Amino acid sequence: MDLYREEILEHAKNPKNWGEMENPTVKVQTPNPLCGDVIDLFLKLEGDPPKITEASFKTNGCVVSVASSSMLTEAIKGKKASNVLKLGEDDVLSWFGGTLTSSRRDCALLPLKALKEILGKAIIVG
Amino acid sequence: MLNADKIRKDFPILSQNVNGKPLVYLDSAATSQKPAVVIGELSRYYSKDNANIHRGVHTLAERATALFEGVREKTAKFISASSPKEIVFTQGTTEAINLVAYSWGKANLTSKDTVLLTIMEHHSNLVPWQLLSKELGFKLEFIMVTEDGYLENPEETIRKVKPKLLAFVHVSNVLGTINPVKKLSKVAHKVGATVLIDGAQAVSHTSVNVQSLGADFYAFSAHKMLGPTGVGVLYGRRDLLESMPPFMGGGEMIREVSLDKSTYKDSPHKFEAGTPNIGGVAGFGAALDYISGVGMDGIKTHTEELTAYALDSLSKIDGLRIYGPRNPEDHGPVIAFTVEGIHPHDLATVLDGEGIAIRSGNHCTMPLHKHFDLVATARASFALYNTKEEVDKLAEAVLEAKKVLGA
Numbered sequence: 047m048d049l050y051r052e053e054i055l056e057h058a059k060n061p062k063n064w065g066e067m068e069n070p071t072v073k074v075q076t077p078n079p080l081c082g083d084v085i086d087l088f089l090k091l092e093g094d095p096p097k098i099t100e101a102s103f104k105t106n107g108c109v110v111s112v113a114s115s116s117m118l119t120e121a122i123k124g125k126k127a128s129n130v131l132k133l134g135e136d137d138v139l140s141w142f143g144g145t146l147t148s149s150r151r152d153c154a155l156l157p158l159k160a161l162k163e164i165l166g167k168a169i170i171v172g
Numbered sequence: 173m174l175n176a177d178k179i180r181k182d183f184p185i186l187s188q189n190v191n192g193k194p195l196v197y198l199d200s201a202a203t204s205q206k207p208a209v210v211i212g213e214l215s216r217y218y219s220k221d222n223a224n225i226h227r228g229v230h231t232l233a234e235r236a237t238a239l240f241e242g243v244r245e246k247t248a249k250f251i252s253a254s255s256p257k258e259i260v261f262t263q264g265t266t267e268a269i270n271l272v273a274y275s276w277g278k279a280n281l282t283s284k285d286t287v288l289l290t291i292m293e294h295h296s297n298l299v300p301w302q303l304l305s306k307e308l309g310f311k312l313e314f315i316m317v318t319e320d321g322y323l324e325n326p327e328e329t330i331r332k333v334k335p336k337l338l339a340f341v342h343v344s345n346v347l348g349t350i351n352p353v354k355k356l357s358k359v360a361h362k363v364g365a366t367v368l369i370d371g372a373q374a375v376s377h378t379s380v381n382v383q384s385l386g387a388d389f390y391a392f393s394a395h396k397m398l399g400p401t402g403v404g405v406l407y408g409r410r411d412l413l414e415s416m417p418p419f420m421g422g423g424e425m426i427r428e429v430s431l432d433k434s435t436y437k438d439s440p441h442k443f444e445a446g447t448p449n450i451g452g453v454a455g456f457g458a459a460l461d462y463i464s465g466v467g468m469d470g471i472k473t474h475t476e477e478l479t480a481y482a483l484d485s486l487s488k489i490d491g492l493r494i495y496g497p498r499n500p501e502d503h504g505p506v507i508a509f510t511v512e513g514i515h516p517h518d519l520a521t522v523l524d525g526e527g528i529a530i531r532s533g534n535h536c537t538m539p540l541h542k543h544f545d546l547v548a549t550a551r552a553s554f555a556l557y558n559t560k561e562e563v564d565k566l567a568e569a570v571l572e573a574k575k576v577l578g579a
């Protein structure tokens with residue numbers, strides 16, 4: 047099983063940045079309409095132009111969406127919001143090394159969708 | 173048990189490897205595989221008989237019409253309807269239920285009425301009633317489900333609610349529960365209700381006699397019973413169909429049309445506007461013949477034994493929970509389960525790597541999943557071409573998934 051290789055499973059079993067955040071700048075809850083799973087994403091933004099200083103998440107989702115959330119939150123911490131907005135679907139999919147079948151892509155892309163939703167709002171507000 | 177080796181040879185799709193392993197197809201509840209005679213009939217029909225029906229006097233048109241109407245007769249016999257006039261061809265179960273909702277429902281339901289459903293309904297027997305209730309203002313009530321997957325006090329609920337329509341699933345596509353249709357229809361008729369049965373998961377492995385079941389309407393899909401996609405059946409008691417207005421307007425269903433009004437053909441043609449899926453119906457006829465050839469009794473025993481065997485071997489797995497009746501006699505060949513610590517999608521992906529096709533998700537029953545506090549389940553379902561060895565492979569692969577995913 048390529049998809050469930052060591053690195054991905056490690057992220058799923060011991061996800062980075064797991065849990066609710068106290069006093070986040072922004073938070074969002076995004077459902078995956080295909081399976082009903084839900085992801086909660088929390089961000090703390092500081093500075094002008096805004097920078098992501100903290101990111102965390104919680105989800106009842108599968109290995110793929112947990113690992114993706116874990117890797118995504120790691121990848122965006124300390125980055126400028128404007129740069130994070132440039133992250134594309136291909137970037138996220140590349141973390142899985144082309145092992146995702148088309149029905150599982152949505153699981154991997156759910157956290158990115160949540161992130162785009164929340165950042166869009168944050169920047170308008172900010 | 174049936175002679176699986178012999179039967180499997182009839183299904184060309186089964187003799188392939190998937191991800192390097194022999195395909196183990198355990199998703200027949202979503203759609204069954206098709207025997208070569210059905211695939212062949214589609215090709216034969218389009219190569220030899222293809223023409224539009226009920227419209228031409230030429231030879232091909234007459235042949236196609238005779239074929240189409242012949243399958244209607246076959247279908248009527250298959251479910252023991254009293255006449256082929258009680259068989260309406262649709263696209264599937266979903267369209268059949270919508271037909272009842274928009275034709276019978278609009279003509280018979282008012283804001284004073286109640287429609288009684290169960291919480292184990294497929295969305296196709298829930299959403300049409302929600303839509304219509306918004307329009308007509310009738311009440312929707314639900315029979316609940318017990319922890320072990322049976323309807324909760326259905327008779328009392330029917331007597332109390334006194335619905336105008338009772339609509340429920342014959343065999344649940346998740347819990348596998350075989351509902352007591354005959355008993356509940358009787359109670360419903362006593363309080364004056366009309367009864368609609370969603371038979372999508374029953375017809376493939378049970379002899380259905382719509383008259384002795386007491387069904388006023390009975391809906392099912394060809395593709396879940398070895399036939400092609402795009403063909404379904406609505407059985408309706410003749411007097412009911414005769415009294416109902418058309419569902420869609422168009423060609424095939426009219427007797428006379430002037431610019432300001434039309435008169436309609438008798439049922440079932442009144443409900444079959446437009447060119448139907450003639451080729452699909454031909455293929456469905458071949459599926460019915462195939463099932464009759466094998467024999468429904470044999471199919472029933474075979475799938476019952478597989479289900480009992482699977483219930484037994486799956487329930488031995490640590491952390492695996494089965495939803496639905498534990499008594500195999502009450503359980504159709506559909507088993508929904510969860511494995512502690514593993515998301516159903518991950519389970520299905522690991523199993524796919526072993527060539528095993530199961531379904532994961534909510535199987536179009538979100539309210540039922542919510543009732544059990546679940547987002548998704550894994551589901552294995554069996555048909556006449558499955559074997560005990562395949563059930564063993566399923567159980568082994570679940571154990572393997574637990575290892576891989578560390579659950």
Ligand SMILES: Cc1ncc(COP(=O)(O)O)c(C=O)c1O
Pocket residue numbers: 201202263264265266267294296297341343344345370372373393536
């Ligand atoms: C119980 C039940 N009812 C209705 C349906 C809908 O059938 P179809 O999609 O063929 O219209 C299904 C299958 O998906 C089912 O399992």
